[in-house]
Amino acid sequence: MFIMIETLLWLVGYQLAGELISRTFSLPLPGPVLGMLLLFLTLVARKSIPDSLRLNVPRFLSHLSLLFIPAGAAVLAYRDVLAGFGWQLLVVLSASTVLTLLLPGVLLKLLLARRHHKEQA
């Protein structure tokens, strides 16, 4: 139980720090994303992961899907707007999602393969 509290102290603390910095300096990043970068830098600096985070974070993140269900249900509130554009929106969203998966994916694969090839040569 105590280790749960310690985990929350880390995560909420870094989110709060992120929110504070983001608001104070009017940064384009939301608090949680900034908090993630700050925690990452902290871990790099201390060269290890605290026990509470090492134990609890994988369990927490394995249920990340749960946290998106409320936002998904918002389609109910906006169904009229969405239905108004119907098929065009379906085409735009699916085409853009597939393109944004493929272009960087293929490029990364090629760059990594070239590097691997160089290392072996």
Added chain:
Amino acid sequence: MNLDAAQAVMRSSPLTGVFVTLLAYKLAVLFNRRCKGHPLSNPVLIGVLLVLGWLLLTGTGYRDYMKGAQMIQMLLGPATVALAVPLYSNLSRLKRAAGPLAICIVLGSFTGIVSAVGVGWLLDLPHQVLLSLTTRAVTTPIAMSVSQGVGGIPELSAMFVILSGIFGAVIVKPLFSVLGLADDMVLGTATGLSAHGIGTARVFQLSEVAGAFSGLAMGLNGLLTAILVPLLAPLLH
């Protein structure tokens, strides 16, 4: 017996929203296992459909539901922060591939913005909808604030983000398997760029490495998009 009072509690207590969301998720995960993890049995997709079914069946409005459900949604903040941990676990991989990753994340950021606006423009969508599409590929809080800043409709942007996140989460595995792009780092980075948090949740089921790089790509893409969209949006006029 006071059935009216009971009904009022069911409708207005925040507990109902919490309970319904947890139950929908639990059932969605069981269904996903039953389907042996088939992409179409994605827990976000099924969970959302179950909640929608319940809302329509009971005539509950989204606002009433959110009184409780927002407590679950609130955990997205700490969960985003938590993505730093798997990322740190992959520090050596990250260092080795830093150059290629940086190039691909920049390319992905441009692709995310230009592809959505471009296809929307070809299909003659109204100007304000095009502006709301600029942030399709990033996490919801960034999408809403950036979209509002350039004159889009924040709520519409949030819907675009969520719908494409679910679509990306469903499609990524079959798509990349067909194309032979099975590498965890490649799969994760592309998913984070195109399908942000919902995609990240999906690829964590596949591997921790994919999840770590998806979280990284999602964060950096959010930063780049927040910088790029205000610069690119005036070109639309």
